[in-house]
Amino acid sequence: MTDYSQVRELDPAIKTLLDNYFDVMHFQNMQLFDQVFHPSCCLYGVPDGVLSLRPLDIYREAVSNRESPAAKGEKRDDRVLMFDQLSPTIALVKPQLEMFGGVMQDYLNIVKLDGKWWVMAKMWDRVADVS
Numbered sequence: 001m002t003d004y005s006q007v008r009e010l011d012p013a014i015k016t017l018l019d020n021y022f023d024v025m026h027f028q029n030m031q032l033f034d035q036v037f038h039p040s041c042c043l044y045g046v047p048d049g050v051l052s053l054r055p056l057d058i059y060r061e062a063v064s065n066r067e068s069p070a071a072k073g074e075k076r077d078d079r080v081l082m083f084d085q086l087s088p089t090i091a092l093v094k095p096q097l098e099m100f101g102g103v104m105q106d107y108l109n110i111v112k113l114d115g116k117w118w119v120m121a122k123m124w125d126r127v128a129d130v131s
Contacts, residue, residue, distance in 0.1 A: 002078040022078040028068035038118035103128040
């Protein structure tokens with residue numbers, strides 16, 4: 001179960017998006033992946049000081065071809081550390097999760113298009129090792 005204790009009450013549709021996001025990251029359900037990430041989404045990171053920019057199709061292929069944390073028997077520790085809603089259609093979320101031996105934190109830019117919330121951009125980093 002995801003820990004939402006550090007954020008104020010969320011729109012139920014945003015909470016559903018985030019619950020689905022955490023499920024995608026843990027189980028790598030690609031049908032659910034397509035309901036979370038907008039087709040125009042990009043991912044950004046700076047592992048080892050080098051910019052990593054992945055359009056959605058490249059990220060989707062990588063996720064679909066790796067062994068999921070669930071299949072590896074990894075425990076879940078999902079949290080939402082921060083939420084800020086700029087307008088009725090734009091928000092920023094800072095989730096944290098454990099996967100592949102690391103503690104990962106993201107900034108998810110989410111948008112509401114045609115009545116549905118989507119992840120439009122994801123910035124990510126590994127902030128610690130799982131202890």
